[in-house]
Amino acid sequence: MENSKYNMDWFKERALASIRAIGSNAWDYSDSLLLYISSGVEKYENLQQEDTLYFKTITNPERAYLQSIAKSVVDSLPFNFEYIDLGPGTEHKEQFFFDELRKQGKEFIYVPVDISEEYLRLAEENATKQGIVTKPVQAAFEELPEVLGRGAAPRFVNIGLTFSNYEPQAILKLLKEIAGENGSAFINSQMRDRVDMAALKNAYAEDAVTLADDKLKLLDLDPNADVSPREATEDVKIWCTVYKPSHMIEEKGIKTGDALLVFQSLRYTPQQLELELTKVSNDFQTFDTGESFIAALVR
Ligand SMILES: C[S@@+](CC[C@H](N)C(=O)[O-])C[C@H]1O[C@@H](n2cnc3c(N)ncnc32)[C@H](O)[C@@H]1O
Numbered sequence: 001m002e003n004s005k006y007n008m009d010w011f012k013e014r015a016l017a018s019i020r021a022i023g024s025n026a027w028d029y030s031d032s033l034l035l036y037i038s039s040g041v042e043k044y045e046n047l048q049q050e051d052t053l054y055f056k057t058i059t060n061p062e063r064a065y066l067q068s069i070a071k072s073v074v075d076s077l078p079f080n081f082e083y084i085d086l087g088p089g090t091e092h093k094e095q096f097f098f099d100e101l102r103k104q105g106k107e108f109i110y111v112p113v114d115i116s117e118e119y120l121r122l123a124e125e126n127a128t129k130q131g132i133v134t135k136p137v138q139a140a141f142e143e144l145p146e147v148l149g150r151g152a153a154p155r156f157v158n159i160g161l162t163f164s165n166y167e168p169q170a171i172l173k174l175l176k177e178i179a180g181e182n183g184s185a186f187i188n189s190q191m192r193d194r195v196d197m198a199a200l201k202n203a204y205a206e207d208a209v210t211l212a213d214d215k216l217k218l219l220d221l222d223p224n225a226d227v228s229p230r231e232a233t234e235d236v237k238i239w240c241t242v243y244k245p246s247h248m249i250e251e252k253g254i255k256t257g258d259a260l261l262v263f264q265s266l267r268y269t270p271q272q273l274e275l276e277l278t279k280v281s282n283d284f285q286t287f288d289t290g291e292s293f294i295a296a297l298v299r
Pocket of ligand 1: 033086091113114119160
C-alpha cells in the first residue's frame with residue numbers, strides 16, 4: 001500500500017476531509033471507503049463466517065435473493081456492455097449474474113473497482129479463471145466519472161448492498177454519472193418492515209462493531225480509550241461518543257462529548273426506497289419478490 005497513490009497519507013487526508021457536521025454536537029464520519037482498510041477486510045471476511053448473526057440475517061438471504069432475480073436483471077441488459085462492479089467483495093455475488101449472462105449469450109468486459117487491492121485481486125482471479133475479460137481498477141468510486149471517462153459500450157454499474165452505506169441521493173447521483181447516457185445502475189436494499197430490525201441491530205452490534213476501529217485510528221483516535229464503545233441504533237447507524245479528541249479532529253471543531261457516526265447500513269420501507277429512486281430517475285425497475293431485499297435497476 002505504501003507505494004501506491006492510496007497510501008496512509010491519502011487515507012488520512014480522505015478521513016479528515018470526509019467528516020461533516022450534522023447538527024450541533026454530532027459528526028458524520030460514515031465514509032464507506034474507510035471501513036475496509038487493511039484489517040477491515042479481514043474483519044469483513046470474519047463477518048461472513050456461517051455462524052454469525054450477520055451472515056444469517058444479511059448475506060445468506062441476500063445471496064438467495066440475487067440468485068432468484070438474476071434472470072430478470074440480465075433480461076434487461078444489452079447484448080454488449082461494460083460490467084462495472086463497485087466493491088466486489090469476497091462473497092462473489094457477481095457469480096449469479098455471470099452464470100445468467102453466459103446462458104443468455106450476452107458479452108461484457110468485467111471491471112471490478114475497489115480501493116482495496118486485496119478485494120480487487122480476489123474479484124479478478126474469480127472472473128479470469130472463467131475466461132471473462134477483466135480490467136480491474138483501483139480507485140475511489142467518487143473518482144470514477146473522471147477515471148473511466150466515456151465508455152465505448154453501455155455500462156451496467158453494480159454497487160449491490162453497499163448502497164446502504166451511503167446517503168441515498170448522493171450515491172444514486174454518482175451511480176448515474178458513472179453509468180452515463182445509455183447505462184444503468186444496480187442497487188440492492190433490505191426492507192426495514194420485512195426483517196426483524198432488532199435482530200439486525202444485534203447482528204451489527206455483535207458482529208460488525210469493531211469494523212470501524214482502524215477507521216478511528218486514521219483520525220489518531222485510540223478506539224479503546226479515546227471514544228466510547230460503538231453502539232448500533234435501529235436505523236442501522238453505528239455511533240460513538242468522543243472522550244478525548246485528537247489534535248486532528250479538534251481542528252475540525254470536534255469536542256469531548258460530541259457524537260461520531262462511524263458507519264451506516266440504512267434500511268428502507270419499499271415506499272421510502274421508491275421515493276428515493278423517483279427523485280433521480282423516471283426510468284427504473286424494481287425487483288420485488290416479497291423477500292426482505294428489493295433491488296433496482298436505474299436508467
Ligand atoms: C461491503 S464490502 C463488499 C460488498 C460486496 N459488494 C458485497 O455485497 O458483499 C464493500 C467494498 O467496497 C469498497 N468500497 C466502499 N466504498 C468505496 C469507495 N467509496 N471507493 C472505493 N471502494 C469502496 C470497500 O473497499 C469494500 O471492498
